[in-house]
Amino acid sequence: xxxxxxxxxxxxxxxxxxxxxxxxxxxxxxxxxxxxxxxxxxxxxxxxxxxxxxxxxxxxxxxxxxxxxxxxxxxxxxxxxxxxxxxxxxxxxxxxxxxxxxxxxxxxxxxxxxxxxxxxxxxxxxxxxxxxxxxxxxxxxxxxxxxxxxxxxxxxxxxxxxxxxxxxxxxxxxxxxxxxxxxxxxxxxxxxxxxxxxxxxxxxxxxxxxxxxxxxxxxxxxxxxxxxxxxxxxxxxxxxxxxxxxxxxxxxxxxxxxxxxxxxxxxxxxxxxxxxxxxxxxxxxxxxxxxxxxxxxxxxxxxxxxxxxxxxxxxxxxxxxxxxxxxxxxxxxxxxxxxxxxxxxxxxxxxxxxxxxxxxxxxxxxxxxxxxxxxxxxxxxxxxxxxxxxxxxxxxxxxxxxxxxxxxxxxxxxxxxxxxxxxxxxxxxxxxxxxxxxxxxxxxxxxxxxxxxxxxxxxxxxxxxxxxxxxxxxxxxxxxxxxxxxxxxxxxxxx
Numbered sequence: 045x046x047x048x049x050x051x052x053x054x055x056x057x058x059x060x061x062x063x064x065x066x067x068x069x070x071x072x073x074x075x076x077x078x079x080x081x082x083x084x085x086x087x088x089x090x091x092x093x094x095x096x097x098x099x100x101x102x103x104x105x106x107x108x109x110x111x112x113x114x115x116x117x118x119x120x121x122x123x124x125x126x127x128x129x130x131x132x133x134x135x136x137x138x139x140x141x142x143x144x145x146x147x148x149x150x151x152x153x154x155x156x157x158x159x160x161x162x163x164x165x166x167x168x169x170x171x172x173x174x175x176x177x178x179x180x181x182x183x184x185x186x187x188x189x190x191x192x193x194x195x196x197x198x199x200x201x202x203x204x205x206x207x208x209x210x211x212x213x214x215x216x217x218x219x220x221x222x223x224x225x226x227x228x229x230x231x232x233x234x235x236x237x238x239x240x241x242x243x244x245x246x247x248x249x250x251x252x253x254x255x256x257x258x259x260x261x262x263x264x265x266x267x268x269x270x271x272x273x274x275x276x277x278x279x280x281x282x283x284x285x286x287x288x289x290x291x292x293x294x295x296x297x298x299x300x301x302x303x304x305x306x307x308x309x310x311x312x313x314x315x316x317x318x319x320x321x322x323x324x325x326x327x328x329x330x331x332x333x334x335x336x337x338x339x340x341x342x343x344x345x346x347x348x349x350x351x352x353x354x355x356x357x358x359x360x361x362x363x364x365x366x367x368x369x370x371x372x373x374x375x376x377x378x379x380x381x382x383x384x385x386x387x388x389x390x391x392x393x394x395x396x397x398x399x400x401x402x403x404x405x406x407x408x409x410x411x412x413x414x415x416x417x418x419x420x421x422x423x424x425x426x427x428x429x430x431x432x433x434x435x436x437x438x439x440x441x442x443x444x445x446x447x448x449x450x451x452x453x454x455x456x457x458x459x460x461x462x463x464x465x466x467x468x469x470x471x472x473x474x475x476x477x478x479x480x481x482x483x484x485x486x487x488x489x490x491x492x493x494x495x496x497x498x499x500x501x502x503x504x505x506x507x508x509x510x511x512x513x514x515x516x517x518x519x520x521x522x523x524x525x526x527x528x529x530x531x532x533x534x535x536x537x538x539x
Contacts, residue, residue: 046262047203049340050125050347054356055363062329062336064205068212069328073321079223079237080321084386086228089394092386093310094174095234096317097167100302102182104295105154109190112288113143114335116280117197118342118424124202124262125346132262133269136198138280140265141272143194147187154183165299166306171313178234185242192245195252200339202262211251219244286428293435297442297465304446304458312455315397318386322379322398323405326371330409333364334416341424350484357421357477364413375406401459408463411470418473422480425487430476434469441465 049057084092116139123131158179159172167175192215196208219240226236256263305312337360344353375382379402383395419431442461449457480487 046124046260048125048347049203049343050349050352054340054352055359058333058336058340058356058360059363061200061203061205061339062332064209065200065332065335066329068205068209069332070325071209071213071216073325073328074216076321076324079219079241080318080386082223082227083234083237084318087233089314089387089391090170090310091174091234092317093168093313094171095178095237096313096320097162097165097171097175097302097306098179098182099317099320100295100298101158101161101165102179103298104292105150105183106186106189107291107295108288109146109150109186110193110288111291112146112284113139113190113194114197115284115287115423115428116142116194117201118283118338118426119280120198121201121339121342121424122346122426125343127347129262130269132202133265134272134276135280136263137265137269138272138276139194139198139284141270142277142280142284143190147190150186150190151184154186155180158183165303168306168310168313171310174234178238181235181238181242185239185245188242188245188249192248192252195249195256198263199252199256199260200335201342202260203339203343204260205336205339207255208252211248211255214251215244215248218247283423283426283428286432287423290428290432290435293432293439294442297439297446297461300443300446301458301461304450305455308450308455308458311393312397312458314387314391315383315394315455316401316458318383318394319379319398319401319405321386322375322382322402326375326406327409327412329367329371330364330413330416333360333367333413334420336360336420337417338420338424341421342426345425345487350487353421353425353484354481357417357481360417360421361414364417365410368409368413372406372409375402375409379403379406397455400456404459405462408466411463411466415466415470415473418470418477422473422477425480425484427476427480430472434472437468437472438465441468 047061049061051057080092080095083095116135120132120135120139123135159176162172162175162179196212199205199207222240222243223237226232226240227234230236232239301316302313305316337357340356340360341353344350344356379399380395383398383402387394415434419434422428422430441464445461445464446458449460451457
């Protein structure tokens, strides 16, 4: 159900919106955990390490697609906040066209790059065959992930975070059943685990489409809405591509980590893979608050409510700080027990290495929580340069940890890449958000239609973005300015 985020107490609205996202993240991590538990316990540590060896490469391409499709929904949220029904529909159409084009490219190209890339990453020879199989099957079905993420993003853009949760739960239950049937039952190995995920995500896409058709008229695209202009596609790409590149930049850093881990051996790969799964599970709350803040900021920007944006972001930071402290303590205390769920008996070396990872990361979740909220707020406001810059900093820190610290201290040095990346990124995000905070009164939303209505005031804010990824809306008149970029902004019409 479409729900405006422009009324009610900010902290309450954001938290209520975030809860389904949190549950969805937990469920999603649960089925990834199910994959890992079945693969690790049925096929062994080498199979688990093979799946882990593909993680950074999969994230490089599929993470790019995820970030990009999320960016496509920002104009939708801003148009919904501005109560511009036509702009909402045309934004949905533009995003769908771009998502379809991207899915074709990834499905066609990524499988061909898989084995050469894994060899370039120095994947251990004993892991290469299974790693290649898992990645190729995942890429061949990558379009299901892309379209589910896009559908979930546009539903969240209109304030509905519950429906994607319902269909995600259904997908995850199906995934667990299929994994149990494909791996131990049919003996399909790691390829069966990847296939189970693809099929389950495909079912979620079908369910979401059926729901939108039956119950969400706001997102019903009319025939004329599909005739999108180059300007509309460009504006969506201006937000989507930087968010995708941001994910890819982070993934490149993870690739550097993967190379170092491969050099350190199968135990290091298995420990890092297992710890990352637990880490992702416990960080679901922080990520959910970041997405909720992004959609909240976007809708309220469309509704021209700057003071409400300021209070909402401030309250989100407070909520994540409290949650981060609790999560960090839980991970530090329960880390070894959680790791043992993924590996069989006699793997105490892997358990100890993974537990160290969790202690280090858990101690700095407070930093990561603030990072998620401030980054989400800037993205929702249409700024993408600073989030992309922070991604580059994270890349530098992870590469530094992998190359320099990993060479001196081995696995322990590599582990410190994440905390160093978070600290460096937050050091940039804080002053950037404070600057955006001061200029909220003059900021305008990104328009989907690319025209200025006749009743618009003479001073029209310009939107754009640069190669470093950020959209700034501080220029006057629809022409190129000294800001990062120069695309016209639509002043929304209320209907």
